[in-house]
Amino acid sequence: PAAVKAKIGNLTPLRSKRIRTSGWVHRLRDQKEIIFVVLRDGTGYLQCVLSGQVAQTYEALTLTLESTIEVIGTLKTVPDGQTAPGGHELVVDYWKVLGASPGGEDAFTNKLNEKSDPSIQADLRHLVLRGETASAVLKLRAALLTAFRQTLIEHDLLEVTPPCLVQTQVEGGATLFKLDYYNQPAFLTQSSQLYLETCLPSLGDVFCVQESFRAENSHTRRHLSEYTHLEAELAFITFTDLMDHIEAIICETTNKLLQNPASAALIKQLNPTFTAPERPFLRMSYVDAIKWLNEHDIKHEAEDAEGNVIRDESGSPVMVEHKVGDDIAEAAERRMTDILARPMFLYGFPTELKAFYMKKMPRDGAAGPTFTESCDLLMPGVGEIVGGSMRIADEEELLAAYKREGIDPAPYYWFTDQRKYGTCEHGGYGLGVERFLAWLGKRFTVRECSLYPRCATFMFV
Numbered sequence: 314p315a316a317v318k319a320k321i322g323n324l325t326p327l328r329s330k331r332i333r334t335s336g337w338v339h340r341l342r343d344q345k346e347i348i349f350v351v352l353r354d355g356t357g358y359l360q361c362v363l364s365g366q367v368a369q370t371y372e373a374l375t376l377t378l379e380s381t382i383e384v385i386g387t388l389k390t391v392p393d394g395q396t397a398p399g400g401h402e403l404v405v406d407y408w409k410v411l412g413a414s415p416g417g418e419d420a421f422t423n424k425l426n427e428k429s430d431p432s433i434q435a436d437l438r439h440l441v442l443r444g445e446t447a448s449a450v451l452k453l454r455a456a457l458l459t460a461f462r463q464t465l466i467e468h469d470l471l472e473v474t475p476p477c478l479v480q481t482q483v484e485g486g487a488t489l490f491k492l493d494y495y496n497q498p499a500f501l502t503q504s505s506q507l508y509l510e511t512c513l514p515s516l517g518d519v520f521c522v523q524e525s526f527r528a529e530n531s532h533t534r535r536h537l538s539e540y541t542h543l544e545a546e547l548a549f550i551t552f553t554d555l556m557d558h559i560e561a562i563i564c565e566t567t568n569k570l571l572q573n574p575a576s577a578a579l580i581k582q583l584n585p586t587f588t589a590p591e592r593p594f595l596r597m598s599y600v601d602a603i604k605w606l607n608e609h610d611i612k613h614e615a616e617d618a619e620g621n622v623i624r625d626e627s628g629s630p631v632m633v634e635h636k637v638g639d640d641i642a643e644a645a646e647r648r649m650t651d652i653l654a655r656p657m658f659l660y661g662f663p664t665e666l667k668a669f670y671m672k673k674m675p676r677d678g679a680a681g682p683t684f685t686e687s688c689d690l691l692m693p694g695v696g697e698i699v700g701g702s703m704r705i706a707d708e709e710e711l712l713a714a715y716k717r718e719g720i721d722p723a724p725y726y727w728f729t730d731q732r733k734y735g736t737c738e739h740g741g742y743g744l745g746v747e748r749f750l751a752w753l754g755k756r757f758t759v760r761e762c763s764l765y766p767r768c769a770t771f772m773f774v
């Protein structure tokens with residue numbers, strides 16, 4: 314009978330039928346009389362059994378890992394007690410090589426293995442992607458983006474696509490990638506926030522999934538030079554509404570993934586002990602966090618006026634207590650989330666530490682520092698995955714903020730205009746997709762969560 318052509322992931326309804334499929338040789342076990350091939354096509358893995366005449370050809374004897382082959386045969390349910398991906402195997406009666414892979418054995422067993430150097434892994438990222446873990450991470454990433462979109466749409470947000478080429482900074486001049494735009498200076502976008510704000514009067518609440526670029530010369534586990542930024546902006550809300558919304562989006566998206574058998578299996582594969590976070594998340598003010606760090610004897614590196622780390626005679630950094638006004642650095646933040654071991658909002662950061670557009674909290678008394686209606690969502694193992702805030706709604710206040718930050722207001726005229734033609738209390742947030750995925754899939758670094766990561770250390774592929 315004619316064989317039905319199907320992808321590996323769709324074979325279950327075709328058991329006991331003759332089928333035809335193609336893929337890459339993922340695993341190969343040659344037992345002289347009989348050859349076992351695990352075939353991979355991106356939708357799944359299929360065990361193929363080659364025996365008798367089909368195992369005795371020249372092509373069979375010289376078959377290597379990663380060759381592409383077409384197989385035709387009968388799909389059999391594997392008996393109880395035996396395991397095969399999908400619970401079935403293909404008894405092959407005809408097959409052929411479509412593309413040979415002469416270097417397959419060497420590249421995939423000698424050069425690339427768990428012990429190979431990170432720089433080799435980076436060089437060979439295009440081959441690493443063929444592995445079971447890397448491909449599971451990317452499949453989970455796709456499911457995550459779909460689930461986020463569904464959740465945001467359920468919350469009545471509309472998706473827009475803002476530009477990547479811009480002439481305004483959002484998160485400070487230090488991390489801008491500058492470029493020449495027809496003889497004019499321009500940048501790669503750091504955040505689509507300002508554009509999202511301009512959509513509120515015409516489209517209502519909006520979100521985007523867009524690449525953001527940061528020239529961060531920091532070699533950390535969680536910084537990329539290009540990352541996927543999920544951002545949302547909401548009108549007529551309070552600061553509490555904003556944190557409630559972020560919490561809802563995170564939890565509902567995670568639950569969608571756990572309820573879907575395919576994505577739940579990926580989470581189980583990558584992060585076997587994962588449990589959905591419980592609401593409400595812990596909410597701790599910045600001032601309380603400073604106290605908490607000191608109570609737990611978590612210090613930070615002392616810096617001189619130029620921002621250089623101060624060292625003692627032995628060359629070790631001098632560690633000092635945190636005080637109000639200090640940035641909570643990555644190491645301290647990580648210690649905090651490791652100890653508390655649950656998602657938490659840190660909110661109310663000092664104005665001097667935060668971006669120009671953030672709304673100030675009502676001052677507590679006449680003197681002292683001002684704080685902003687800002688929040689970071691921290692996850693155990695990763696730290697900050699979301700940064701959000703309420704925005705300055707008043708034009709005069711915004712003009713004063715440009716001045717304080719030394720920003721030329723001219724290129725921001727369209728952003729300032731929002732405060733002239735019917736302003737409103739509004740706020741939003743940005744979520745680092747790779748960081749969220751690192752938390753969900755328990756990855757050591759965000760580099761594993763990006764198709765082709767770009768960061769300060771390398772851009773090989």
Ligand code: 4AD
Pocket residue numbers: 483484503504505506527529535536537538539540542544545697698699700701702741742743744745746747748759
């Ligand atoms: O905290 P950030 O800088 O906030 C903004 O850009 C706001 N304008 C967003 C908004 O309100 N619409 O960045 C938001 C998030 C961070 O919490 C982090 O998860 C991620 O973006 N992020 C990075 N991820 C990977 N590599 C980097 N270099 C990142 N910088 C920020």
Ligand code: MG
Pocket residue numbers: 689697699700
């Ligand atoms: Mg931030």
